[in-house]
Amino acid sequence: xxxxxxxLKVYRKEYRALNRxxxxxxxKEYCASNREKVAKKKKEWDNHxxxxxxxxxxxxxxxxxxxxxxxxxxxxxxxxxxxSNWKKIGLLCDDMDTLYEKYLNTxxxxxxxxxxxxxxxxxxxxxxxxxxxxxxxxxxxLCHACNIKRG
Numbered sequence: 001x002x003x004x005x006x007x008l009k010v011y012r013k014e015y016r017a018l019n020r021x022x023x024x025x026x027x028k029e030y031c032a033s034n035r036e037k038v039a040k041k042k043k044e045w046d047n048h049x050x051x052x053x054x055x056x057x058x059x060x061x062x063x064x065x066x067x068x069x070x071x072x073x074x075x076x077x078x079x080x081x082x083x084s085n086w087k088k089i090g091l092l093c094d095d096m097d098t099l100y101e102k103y104l105n106t107x108x109x110x111x112x113x114x115x116x117x118x119x120x121x122x123x124x125x126x127x128x129x130x131x132x133x134x135x136x137x138x139x140x141x142l143c144h145a146c147n148i149k150r151g
Contacts, residue, residue: 092136109143
């Protein structure tokens with residue numbers, strides 16, 4: 001048996017490494033049979049460490065927000081965001097990659113032949129994905145004005 005605190009520390013570390021699965025099983029059984037006690041202890045720990053937890057969460061959120069914003073400016077990020085938005089509005093298609101390429105490469109409205117624009121603000125010439133609102137199926141790449149008329 002270890003005699004010093006340092007020897008005890010090393011012994012415990014070795015024991016945990018050799019008995020990882022056994023310890024995990026014991027912990028799982030204990031937590032299952034002592035739910036209220038474990039929940040109470042966790043709540044106490046969370047309350048005691050609240051400031052540190054809030055600080056870590058804010059740091060993670062801020063760094064993730066910056067990373068997300070940078071990623072959304074990449075071609076892959078733009079494509080992913082646009083396709084995700086199409087799915088949210090109910091646009092259905094078997095091959096979204098091909099549809100995205102068609103969207104990018106269409107320079108004129110397929111209805112009135114006006115030159116399509118992509119801008120931060122919506123104008124009558126802004127590029128739109130026309131789709132049937134009942135079935136969700138894609139119809140054409142249109143200007144905003146034609147898309148509004150078509151309903």
